[in-house]
Amino acid sequence: MDFFLGGLTKGLGLLAQLDPEVYGIAWLSLRVSLSAVILAALAAVPLGLLIGQREFPGKRFLVVLFNTLLALPTVVVGLVVYGLLSYHGPLGGLGLLYTPGAMVAAQAVLAFPLITALVIAAVTTLDSRVGPTALTLGATRFQAAWAVLKEARFAVLAALAAGFGRVVTEVGAAIMVGGNIRHYTRTFTTAIALETSKGEFAQGMALGFILLVVALAVNLASHQLQARWK
């Protein structure tokens, strides 16, 4: 029992002491993962809307493809993004490897298929008359799409929350392209992996606990937003 209680008390202690290293880690995790979700959503939400609302040849294949991409292991995404951003890679000139920017890129790649697949599912189950009705009422295409999005807002926000959950908890890609550099690219998950490898199990457990607190705050905020967005 000590194993779990030790981690919990240590986590509360770190939170209460306002430990600057822990707050730095929390802030970076939040920044990186939210940026990644927003970036991914900018592409995934319109794409999901389009695929979900339209009928076209090859649609089924696309849906299956996005569902399959959900099975992409995070380490593989890390490896691919590393290959792209590495000095000898096609995007090596950006000098992004081992910076928070690289982690944002990798996590956006991870979140993209998940958000797309969930948005497709969300708008497919919607009343198919919403879009056309808006159009006959004189709405532009963009306004019609907005109306569909509004109808599906709960499911879309759930898709974003799922995307955030996927990226804030993943360690494989973040450690590979971020490098787990102290005070610079060390996030919750890479710090937990490090503490565990050092044998500091209580510290790892404590960070896991704080990660949950942060996730709770993010989800509460998004819930607030959802309640207001009527």
Add this chain to the structure above:
Amino acid sequence: MRSRFLLTALLALLLAAPALAADRLVLATTTSTANTGLLDVLLPAFTKQSGVTVHYIPVGTGKALAIAKRCDADVVIVHAPELEKRFVADGYGVDRKPLMHNYFVLVGPPGDPAQVKQAGSVREALKRIAQAQAPFLSRGDNSGTQVKELALWKAAGIKPDWPAYREAGRGMGPTLTMADELKAYTISDIATYRKYQSTGRIQLAILADQQDLLKNLYSVILVNPAKCPKAKAGQARAFEKFLLSPQGQKIIGDFKADGKRLFWPAHPAK
């Protein structure tokens, strides 16, 4: 309307925040130098003196050299002389210099079923483990520690291929925990072993220590600027010079974890 404004503000803030390319020296190194905390005293001293920030990437020796081969690091601190020599011979690295050393330890269950403690030498100890076909857990991850382990088997003239010889494929800490659970022998760096043993997490005991064969030699190598034109050769050289200077060597020699000395500098003060 307010929520949309909030959203936009949040988006702008988040996207603006992560800094893009940074001006820094990238050091790829082994987990043992990073996990002990040595780098957290060594690097700030260099930064203070030179104004250069050093970012270290803690990975195994094999991976550190692979990263450096792709020009994704400017300098490496690793501990696998055989791999290092090849790295330099292949033209990837220059100016390989011994930095410091400590010792690997052979650890095993306190009951010591293969009676290796009385063996006298690590060679003889490994022979006894092989004869008894006792459980042995290898790192199996191409780390400096595993490279050393394989060299030790070779020195003992043994091919480790009995059923109870297993590869964990994990870092030192998890390997020690697994070896403890499996009542197996393993080779560990002293720092990680001390950390796990002092907190009572493992029962494994030291069965061979401080022999020449067990010496763990750390070197610093610069990536070859001829192969990696963008490597920060000047700053990397200044960093190496600092590490080998009396000041750098003193920091290494004075460094203690839990009151115990962990590294011996290559150029100790007389």
